[in-house]
Each structure stands twice: as C-alpha cells, then as structure tokens.
Amino acid sequence: MKRLLGFYIFSFITLVLPILFPDNYYVTVVGLTVLINISLAVSLNLLMGYAGQISLGHAAFFGLGAYSSAIFTIKYGFNPWTAIFFGLLIVFLLSYILSRPILKLKGHYLAMATLGLGIIVHIFFVQADEITGGPDGISGLPTLSIFGFPIDTDLKWYFIFAIFMLITVLLSLNIADSRAGRALSAVHGSEIAAQMMGIDTAKVKSHIFVFSALIACIAGSLFAHQQNFVSPESFSFFFSIELVTMVVLGGLGSTFGAVVGAFILSILPELLIVFEDFEVLIFGAILMTIMIFLPDGLFVAIKNKIAFLAFKRSQKEVANATS
Amino acid sequence: MDQLLQFFISGLTVGSIYALVALGFSIIYNASDVVNFAQGEFVMIGAMSAIFMLKAGIPYPLAIFLAILISATVGLCLEKFAIEPAKRATVVSTIIITIGASIFLRGAALLIWGKDIYGLPPFTDNTPIHIGRATMLPQNLWVMLGTAFLVIVVRYFFDKTRVGKAILACSYNKKAAYLVGINVKTMLLIAYGLSAALGAVAGVLIAPITFMTYGAGVMLGLKGFCAAILGGMGNSMGAVLGGLILGIVETVGAGFISSGYKDAIAFFVILLVLFFKPSGILGKGEVERV
Numbered sequence: 199m200k201r202l203l204g205f206y207i208f209s210f211i212t213l214v215l216p217i218l219f220p221d222n223y224y225v226t227v228v229g230l231t232v233l234i235n236i237s238l239a240v241s242l243n244l245l246m247g248y249a250g251q252i253s254l255g256h257a258a259f260f261g262l263g264a265y266s267s268a269i270f271t272i273k274y275g276f277n278p279w280t281a282i283f284f285g286l287l288i289v290f291l292l293s294y295i296l297s298r299p300i301l302k303l304k305g306h307y308l309a310m311a312t313l314g315l316g317i318i319v320h321i322f323f324v325q326a327d328e329i330t331g332g333p334d335g336i337s338g339l340p341t342l343s344i345f346g347f348p349i350d351t352d353l354k355w356y357f358i359f360a361i362f363m364l365i366t367v368l369l370s371l372n373i374a375d376s377r378a379g380r381a382l383s384a385v386h387g388s389e390i391a392a393q394m395m396g397i398d399t400a401k402v403k404s405h406i407f408v409f410s411a412l413i414a415c416i417a418g419s420l421f422a423h424q425q426n427f428v429s430p431e432s433f434s435f436f437f438s439i440e441l442v443t444m445v446v447l448g449g450l451g452s453t454f455g456a457v458v459g460a461f462i463l464s465i466l467p468e469l470l471i472v473f474e475d476f477e478v479l480i481f482g483a484i485l486m487t488i489m490i491f492l493p494d495g496l497f498v499a500i501k502n503k504i505a506f507l508a509f510k511r512s513q514k515e516v517a518n519a520t521s
Numbered sequence: 522m523d524q525l526l527q528f529f530i531s532g533l534t535v536g537s538i539y540a541l542v543a544l545g546f547s548i549i550y551n552a553s554d555v556v557n558f559a560q561g562e563f564v565m566i567g568a569m570s571a572i573f574m575l576k577a578g579i580p581y582p583l584a585i586f587l588a589i590l591i592s593a594t595v596g597l598c599l600e601k602f603a604i605e606p607a608k609r610a611t612v613v614s615t616i617i618i619t620i621g622a623s624i625f626l627r628g629a630a631l632l633i634w635g636k637d638i639y640g641l642p643p644f645t646d647n648t649p650i651h652i653g654r655a656t657m658l659p660q661n662l663w664v665m666l667g668t669a670f671l672v673i674v675v676r677y678f679f680d681k682t683r684v685g686k687a688i689l690a691c692s693y694n695k696k697a698a699y700l701v702g703i704n705v706k707t708m709l710l711i712a713y714g715l716s717a718a719l720g721a722v723a724g725v726l727i728a729p730i731t732f733m734t735y736g737a738g739v740m741l742g743l744k745g746f747c748a749a750i751l752g753g754m755g756n757s758m759g760a761v762l763g764g765l766i767l768g769i770v771e772t773v774g775a776g777f778i779s780s781g782y783k784d785a786i787a788f789f790v791i792l793l794v795l796f797f798k799p800s801g802i803l804g805k806g807e808v809e810r811v
C-alpha cells in the first residue's frame with residue numbers, strides 16, 4: 199500500500215476532477231492534451247530515465263500509431279481496434295529491428311540516430327501523399343467504441359485517456375521495482391559493470407525501447423481517434439524535443455517527475471498565450487534555466503529538498519531527546 | 522552526364538555550407554565536449570543581421586563584418602551564460618541546454634525580424650557561368666572559395682598559432698592544460714566565438730542563393746551535425762569532408778529520387794554510417810575507458 203500510495207492519490211485526483219468540473223475548459227480540453235502527454239513522457243522516461251538512453255525521435259512512434267489508425271480505418275475500412283492492432287504490429291517490427299543497431303550507440307551518436315529516425319518518419323508523413331495525405335493529413339476517423347458504447351464526447355475521452363495514462367504510470371512504477379527495472383538502472387549506471395553482473399545489456403535495452411515505442415503507438419492511435427484527424431505537424435522533430443523536455447523538466451528517472459514535467463509543459467502554452475510572440479523565447483529560456491540550475495529536474499529537486507528537511511528535523515528531535 | 526555535373530555543382534555549394542557548420546561543430550566539440558545544437562542558429566543570425574543592416578543602409582562589406590561580429594558575440598554569450606554555469610552537466614543535459622539555447626535564439630529572431638522570408642543580393646555581378654551544358658552562378662563560386670579559404674585559415678590557426686594550440690591542448694586534457702598555464706576559460710570562449718563566426722560566414726555566403734527566415738537555422742544545424750558525424754566526430758578536416766560528401770549525396774539523391782525526400786536521404790545516409798561505421802570516415806574508433 200505504501201509503495202503505491204502516491205499512485206492512488208494521483209489516480210483519485212485524475213478521476214475526480216472531471217466529475218467535479220465536467221464543463222471546465224481546462225479539464226476536458228487542455229486536460230486531454232495533458233493526459234496524452236503524460237503517457238508519452240512516462241513511456242519516454244522508461245528509456246531515458248531508467249535505461250539512460252536518450253531518444254530525440256519518440257514522436258515518430260506516436261505518429262506511426264496515429265497514422266496506422268487513420269490509414270487502416272479510412273483507406274482500407276478496417277475496424278478501429280484491428281487498425282490499432284496493425285499499428286502495434288508495425289511499430290513492434292520497426293522498433294525491434296532498429297533497437298539493436300540504434301542502442302549500440304551512445305551519447306551524441308545515439309541522439310543523432312534517434313533524431314534521424316524521427317525526421318525520416320516525419321518526412322514520410324509529409325511526402326508520401328498517396329498513403330498519408332501529405333501535409334494536409336487525413337481527416338474523418340470513425341469514432342472508437344468499447345463493447346458497443348461509442349466514445350463520442352470529450353468527457354468520455356477524458357476517462358479513456360485517463361485510464362490509459364494511469365495504466366502507463368502503474369506499469370512504469372512497477373517496472374522500476376522489478377528485476378527488469380533493476381537491470382535497467384544497472385545499465386544506466388555502467389553498462390560494462392552491468393555486463394559483468396551477467397545482465398544481457400543489449401537485450402534489456404532493446405526490450406525497453408520496444409516497450410516504450412508500443413506505449414507511444416497506442417497513445418497515437420487514441421489521439422488520432424479523439425482528434426478525428428491526423429497531420430504531420432503533430433509528430434515533428436519539435437514534438438520529440440518537447441517530450442524530452444517534459445521528462446528532463448520533471449526529473450530523469452522519476453515516473454512522477456515525468457508526470458509533473460508533462461503537466462507543466464502542456465499547461466504552459468495555455469498560460470503563455472498572453473505573451474503571444476514571446477512564447478518561443480520563454481520556452482527556450484525555461485528549458486535552459488532548468489537544465490543549468492536544476493539538472494535533476496523540478497520534481498526531483500523539490501522531493502530531495504523535502505526529504506532533506508525531514509532528515510534535519512528528525513536529527514533535531516534526536517538531539518533534543520538526548521540532551 | 523551534364524545533369525550529374527549540375528547536381529555536382531549545387532551539391533558542392535550546399536556541401537560547403539554544411540562543411541562550415543560542421544567545422545564550427547567540431548571546434549566546439551573538441552574544446553568542450555559539447556554537441557552544440559544551436560550551431561544552425563549562428564548561421565541564421567549571421568545571415569539575418571547582414572540582411573537587416575544592409576537594409577538600414579550600411580555598406581555591404583561593413584554589414585557582413587558586423588553580422589559576423591554579432592554572431593560571434595552571441596557565441597560568446599552562449600558559452601558564458603549557458604555552458605559555463607552548467608558545470609556538472611552530463612551529455613544529455615548539455616544536449617538539452619543547447620537545444621534550449623537554439624529555441625531561445627530562434628524566439629529572439631522571431632521577435633526582432635518577424636516571420637518573413639528575406640534574401641541577400643549576390644556579392645558580385647550574377648551572370649551565370651557555363652561549364653559544358655551546366656551553369657553556375659558566381660555566388661556558387663564565392664561559397665566554394667570562401668569555404669576553402671576559411672578551412673585553410675582555421676587549419677593554420679590550430680596548427681601554427683599559440684592560441685590555436687592552446688585550444689587543442691584544452692581538448693586533450695583540460696586539467697593538464699590548466700596546469701601548464703593555459704587559461705582554459707578564455708580558450709573555451711574563443712572556441713565558441715570562432716565557431717559562431719564561422720557559422721555567420723556560412724549564413725552570409727548562402728543567403729544570396731537560398732532564402733533566410735528565422736527558422737532556417739534548424740535544418741542547417743542538424744545537417745552540420747550529420748556532416749560532423751559522417752567525417753568523424755571531433756576531426757575538423759573530417760567534418761569538412763563530411764560536409765562536402767553530404768551535400769553532394771543529398772543533391773544527387775534528390776535529383777534522381779525526389780526533391781521532397783532530400784532531407785530524408787541525408788538522414789538515411791547518417792543512419793547507415795552510424796550502424797556500420799559510427800566513428801565516421803576519418804575518425805578513429807573510440808575505446809571506452811572503464
């Protein structure tokens with residue numbers, strides 16, 4: 199109970215919010231973006247935070263999920279769920295085949311390779327207009343329905359996104375405390391040391407890469423159905439960077455760090471709208487400042503500060519008791 | 522054949538620009554182990570400042586000189602205010618800091634110069650030169666010769682001058698360099714300034730051929746990064762070679778396949794290089810120290 203206490207509180211807040219404020223713009227409109235971004239950031243954190251492998255192309259898998267749903271339902275007339283399955287299959291094969299050669303690379307080289315992958319996929323979305331509809335994208339996706347109940351309002355979508363997001367968070371928390379999670383942090387610490395302890399580092403890294411790609415893919419499919427529309431813009435290089443920023447802003451390696459980071463970065467544009475043209479400038483400034491002065495991330499820094507204060511207080515109590 | 526020659530000429534022109542960006546990349550990488558994602562922004566700032574100073578009535582050569590100076594100043598500021606304060610930064614955090622810097626600079630450019638597309642007039646009279654059935658603009662020649670000149674100057678700077686050698690010393694071992702009396706902080710500043718100046722020259726050279734907007738630096742910067750990896754990260758002559766090859770491959774590929782896939786071809790080549798020979802053409806294989 200104690201291990202997942204944070205998760206229960208978080209789930210409670212997420213699920214109660216729309217019941218209390220069903221018509222609030224920030225809950226049912228901005229909230230949807232927040233939820234999908236949290237899922238994506240948490241999935242990216244599995245790769246970046248746990249295994250220490252940077253990815254500047256996560257938006258590619260998100261996009262592939264979205265486009266698979268759009269293409270298979272509209273162009274080929276498949277049932278939405280079958281289309282989601284096809285999307286998963288494509289992303290699984292692609293990420294599995296690419297995972298080993300890509301994850302053999304480190305540091306800047308890994309950054310370049312994932313960035314290149316993301317850009318190639320994005321160019322494919324823009325250029326292959328017979329399949330992807332080109333820069334205009336594809337519109338008119340059918341509504342998704344679960345056991346015959348159509349998901350046709352923002353409020354219903356909120357619950358679907360929220361449940362998906364909570365499952366992602368739960369999986370991420372459980373992986374951290376599992377054998378696989380410990381293997382990942384060993385890889386993060388030192389790959390050679392991990393190999394010495396008998397961890398098949400290539401396999402561990404490849405599994406987490408595929409897993410995080412699959413989560414992004416499902417998120418993409420859901421996003422496409424909720425929006426009713428896909429276009430290349432949503433899956434560009436810049437979105438990949440935004441996702442990395444979310445993870446780093448909250449604190450690499452912390453699931454709730456990724457949640458906080460995604461939350462802040464999704465709300466920020468709404469707040470910065472008043473600044474209009476200054477938005478880009480402020481976004482860049484925040485990114486730099488956080489990274490220079492709080493390299494552990496906002497959430498982790500605050501958490502450590504609280505732990506430190508608690509520790510000092512307990513020491514004081516011990517000192518009082520003994521004197 | 523004529524078509525191939527034409528592609529070769531345009532490829533060499535674009536490649537020269539990539540080479541300059543990649544050279545700037547590798548100077549910073551050597552001096553401070555930072556991959557500077559804001560490198561493309563130096564190109565944009567150089568070109569845009571020159572364009573607007575020319576518009577304000579400043580004579581062309583002076584405008585170019587001032588533009589290079591502005592860009593170099595931005596480079597110095599980047600080192601002073603973003604890289605230096607982040608002392609215990611990891612590879613991932615320096616990547617994100619420079620990405621943040623590039624977004625910031627782009628945001629600033631958007632505020633100052635707006636979203637419109639601008640161009641520079643060519644340096645000299647622009648009657649096309651015919652080579653066989655291929656044509657070439659004098660500006661193409663300016664780009665190639667300018668790049669060649671700068672590459673030689675940079676080479677001379679690092680091989681023969683005291684300051685250049687001191688920067689190289691920092692790149693091998695900062696602590697040892699410090700112990701023999703080299704002012705490491707100043708050397709880093711010089712490296713960033715030099716790299717930004719090179720970027721600005723690239724921008725001024727290319728602006729009369731392609732056009733410039735506040736966002737044009739992103740792709741140029743990424744291509745420069747590609748070129749640097751292609752040639753072998755940290756090897757300056759490799760970076761130049763990588764830039765030229767990338768430019769030619771990209772242009773020829775775009776000509777024969779489809780121009781829409783131009784950027785995809787470049788990145789595809791880089792993925793192949795990374796998969797099969799990550800140390801690049803001129804790079805030596807790295808041995809990881811445990």
